Amino acid sequence: MRNAAERDRFERLMLPHLDAAFGLARCLLRNDALAEDAVQEAYLRAYRYFDRMRGADGRPWLLKIVRNACYELLERERLPGTAEHFDEDVHSSAAAGAVLVLPLNPEAAAIARADADLVRACMARLPHEFREVLRLREVDGCSYKEIAAVVAVPIGTVMSRLARARRMLQSVIGQRVRGKQTGT
Amino acid sequence: MNCIEAGALLGARADGELDPAQARAVDGHLATCVRCRAAAQSLEALARAVALACPAQPAPARLRAAVRSSLRAVDGDRGTHRVPTGWLAAAPGLAALLVAAWILVAQPWSVPPPAGTRVVYHLAAAESVDAALRTLRNHLEATPEAKVVVVAHNNGIEFLLHGAADASGRPYAELVRELRGRGVEFRVCGNTLARRSIDAGKVISEANMVASGIAEISRLQAREGYTYLRL
Secondary structure (H helix, E strand, C coil): CCCHHHHHHHHHHHHHHHHHHHHHHHHHHCCHHHHHHHHHHHHHHHHHCHHHHCCCCHHHHHHHHHHHHHHHHHHHCCCCCCCCCCCHHHHCCCCCCCCCCCCCCHHHHHHHHCCHHHHHHHHHCCCHHHHHHHHHHHHCCCCHHHHHHHHCCCHHHHHHHHHHHHHHHHHHHHHHHHHHHCCC | CCHHHHHHHHHHHHCCCCCHHHHHHHHHHHHHCHHHHHHHHHHHHHHHHHHHHCCCCCCCHHHHHHHHHHHHHHHHHHHHHCCCHHHHHHCHHHHHHHHHHHHHHHCCCCCCCCCCCEEEEEECCHHHHHHHHHHHHHHHHHCCCCEEEEEECHHHHHHHECCCECCCCCEHHHHHHHHHHCCCEEEEEHHHHHHCCCCHHHECCCEEEECCHHHHHHHHHHHHCCEEEEC
16 A cells, blocks of 8 residues: 555665666576566565565665565576586586686686676576676675675675685686687 | 685675775785785686676666556555545544544455455466466356456467467457456556567457556456466
């Protein structure tokens, strides 16, 4: 039950986050039409529960609802999480300490050579839970605290998940760039 | 600080999430360790690459309009219950009384008890249309008094366009007409039509257009006590 003034207030606080909401939905669903549906559904849900936002920061609160709507849609549409099952043992050059054992930096050089399409394709291969934290951090500039609120995990988990997402992405990009160079 | 400890904090350092003491300790290590410096550079290169590859893009104007219109759609049917705001301002006591009476009578926060079964069928995929229509007919055989609304969007709208026919060549319009005769309503998502540049005139006359399929489904559930069925 809302009157026009409340609706105005909701729109004033929430519509500025529409771009971030749509970006996150596209990142998770990889389909513009579904992303639009998810965002629309999320806004309706947010509107219904607007009273519960209380003092919370609007953006993470909204993005959390968008994220939930996306995951429900993925479930409902039985969409695959990624193009393929991501086996970190296969994809990453070494396990936990990969970043540390690099010789003088072929990965950074490979990443610098990677074009935007390739980076996007590689990101699309990461499982959702890794793709979403990367996007929230690198594109939306969310703090760890905000990401923790969106993804509903502790800050420590945000940190380790981001680290793992970056390792995965580095290794996939590295492989692709090297594959291109050798013509495979 | 050694390489393992520093390595675990490099991401947080790049993200500006370290407290000043930690940041100083990591920087101190980086000053002496060429490998960790390279790893830090990799992270920076990666951050730049991701930001370049995924620029923050504006959402389509259409989506903004759809969100705003769907908010209005869920608010839509409460116009008749609106408390006159002028009175509210003038006489708070009377206003409170009016609000209380309005809550008692209109019960705006509760879903009205449905008279008979009300079901909204959500059709979003072309391949599920035949099965859905079959299910719908069985549903009506079992409970002829059920009130069914079919909301079609995305690829679920095709069968409501002129000239659409099932695998046996039977025009869907016939089936839809028959179901209309049994009280079933068909609603097509206007956003889907706009997105796919389908002229509204292509929709058969037995179906009605709504601004947004999603908003319509939400509204039917939240405001009219419909049960949701996705097929």
